[in-house]
Amino acid sequence: MAITRRELIQGATVGGAGLVVGGVVGKVALGDDSGGGGGASGLSGQAQKVADERGLSPDDVTRAVKTFVPPGRPDMDTHMLFCSGGHSGQVLVMGVPSMKIMKVIGVFTPEPWQGYGYGSDADVLITGGTTPAGGGISKARNTLTWGDTHHPALSETGGEYDGRFLYINDRANGRIGMVDLRDFKTKQVLDVPNLDSSHGGCFVTQNSEYVHISTMTPTLTDRSRATDALTKFPDIMRGYSTFLAINQETGQMELDRSFQVELPPYTQDLADSGKLVSDGWVFINSYNSEMAVGGNNEGGQPLEVGASQNDFDMMHIINWKKAEEVVKAGKTTTINGVRVIKLETAVSEGILFLAPEPKSPHGVDVAPNGEYLTVSGKLDPHVTIYSFTKVKAAIEAKDFERNDQYGVPILKFDSIVAGRVEVGLGPLHTQYDAEGHGYTSLFLDSAVAKWSLGEPYFKGDAAFQLVDKLKVNYNIGHLVTMEGDTVKPDGKYLVSLNKWSIDRFPAIGTLHPQNFQLVDLTGEKMDVLSDTPIGVGEPHYVQGMKADRIKAWNVYPPGTNPMTMKPDPEAVEAGQERSERNGNTVEVWMSVKRSQFKPDIIRANKGDKVVLHITNIEKTPDATHGFAIPRYNVNISLDPGEVANVEFAADAEGSYAMYCTEFCSALHLEMQGWMLVSA
Ligand code: RUQ
Ligand code: CUA
Secondary structure (H helix, E strand, O other): OHHHHHHHHHHHHOOOHHHHOOHHHHHHHHOOOOOOOOOOOOOOHHHHHHHHHHOOOHHHHHHHHHHOOOOOOHHHOOEEEEEEOEOOOEEEEEEEOOOOEEEEEEOOOOEOOOOEOOOEOOOHHHHOOOOOOOOOOHHHHOOOOOOOEEEEEEEEEOOEEEEEEEEEEEOOOOEEEEEEOOOOEEEEEEEOOOOOOEOOOOEEOOOOOEEEEEEOOOEEOOHHHHHHOOOOHHHHEEEEEEEEEEOOOOOOEEEEEEEEEEEOOOEEEEEEEOOHHHOOEEEEEEEOOOOOOOOOOOOOOOHHHHOOOOOEEEEEEEEHHHHHHHHHOOOOEEEOOEEEEOHHHHHHOOOEEEEEEEOOEEEEEEOOOOOEEEEEEOOOOEEEEEEHHHHHHHHHOOOEEEEOOOOOEEEOHHHHEEEEEEOOOOEEEEEEOOOOEEEEEEOOOOEEEEEEOOOOOOOHHHOOOEEEEEEOOOOEEEEEEEOOOOOOOOOOEEEEEEOOOOOOOOOOOOOOOEEEEEEEOOOOOOEEEEEEEEOOOOOOOEEEEEHHHOOOOOOOOOOEEOOOOEEOOOOOOOOOOEEEEEOOEEEEEEEEEOOEEEOOEEEEEOOOEEEEEEEEOOOOOOOOEEEEEOOOOEEEEEOOOEEEEEEEEOOOOEEEEEEOOOOOOOOHHHOEEEEEEEO
16 A cells, blocks of 8 residues: 555656656646547536536636646656745645645744644754854744744755745744755754844855854844843944855754854845855845934834935845855954854955845846846835846946945945836846846736846847736735746646735634735736635745655654654664653553554653653555553654653643544554652
8 A cells, every 4th residue: 555655756756757748637727527529629518517516717627637646646847836834933845836835834933733842852943043053042942833934945956946945934033943855844944143043045055055144133243232232232232144054965044154244233134045156145135225224102113214215225245155255254243153254344354245225125136147226216116127237247347336434335226237117016026037037026017017128038029028017915025936946947737825814715713814826927927826815824925846856754763753864772673662660760662553552551750851762663665653641741753663762850730631633544543651759
């Protein structure tokens, strides 16, 4: 049974193409239940009857056929979305075009089904989650019970997704998590020094040398100066662009190989990595270069007014390859456990430059060829497209307008802009297809604008033109095209991430779900294929990857600890189970399989330390077992082959019926045992 299924799943990723082509799809698409006949022009027989009964128009039927995934055809979800779960602190994995949620991955909050966050050694929320050096308030952060997952960043090789790791930042608390795509589990939560918050600055460099994360609100690195923080804001607050070095084997971020570039205390916002011609550079847009601090209750202006004074804010342009050399040369200062290139050094070494961006900018998105950088102005109906070639030439020629108050050179707007396109109201984010189109979300218009880039994609009058506009429902924030952040977008679909849904779903209370709209990009006009309610968090941003890039393990080799993906020294095989008492420590080596725990009785005295090493000795995929101890908040999940180590104090006496939380077999309810804690 299991082998058949595995073959099917492998068929989906390896040999799936054979299933898709040929007569199978043709027959289903035409809805001919007799298995023959049926014309490409329309429906026949029963399919037409059903469409009529349900009041479906021919367009509805076409959309349904484009998105329907028949039972048992996993290969037909050609792409996978990795979605931030917003305030849920989790990541959602969804299939495209089905738009079905396949997985919820706990990152910054516990995920009960997978036993994530309940005290096993796989619980990086408790055992990790702080910087080795302590990021100032790490202890307080350890008690955090939520995070705001924001910008997912899939690892890349040569600017293409490689299906190895996923990084995601915590907007609220300046942390970053790493999900291992071998088993889709979170392996690291890092509390990034000198970052109190972060927004859209999370991405990987072209070959995943680094994952980047930058401050949003500037940081008070000397926490003892809170009283002066707002009055001496320009002097004592700073931004930080962080390059976290990635271990290529494990995906772990290694702080001792990482560095930061200190930035002016503007509010650094969205960021993106250079690619191909611009590899080695990063771009961070900012707002509030006015350095407004609010204070409407202390005689000041509201922040929204103070931060909207300037006609231009500043895009930060950082040469990270050069920064790497400066770090190697030792020209850094260690602040809170990380090497920092101070602002003066960044200027004198030619690492940091600024470029004017119009009207409360949002988003900086690098085109697939690395040449174009698109910035939106939230208060400007245009997108501005910069040319990297021009940026580089201006830097080399030292063609600067002036320096800002920190001495950072500001490039001349007119000498680096390639084009501007009037797209509509409230432009935010841009994605691309492979043919040289940009797709920009318009928050105020509730629309997606499709427009053309310049050469080599479009020449002369055809360049920088609005091509199409699509209404979405409603208030779009981000949007994503498949592989749209890479050098090779796979532009068949776009997903519009809408903040509001108002009337799109049945009434389910005063807070409506957010709405992911799947958009077909293959026709001349963009077309909305489906609405998908998302009732979790505020799913903020998403990356979409070809499904066949995922090389997830089907089952762990026996005795694997997911934290290392290697054999766990405490793993047991059948027959090796035992318990030992050593002073006040009770240590148990337990196996689990259908349908028993062995040993199934644990005896402890009140005050003992209990250490459990639990091995799921099953080899069959999906033969997962849970292990829960009521009232002790112990809730572990063990996939076949997996080992978990748990430690807790037996501090409450009584008899506790441990049980398997997974409906694993006909005798699942009998998969139970006792923990007896005596006075
Ligand atoms: S950024 S507003 Cu991802 Cu638009 Cu948060
Ligand atoms: Cu194991 Cu239920």
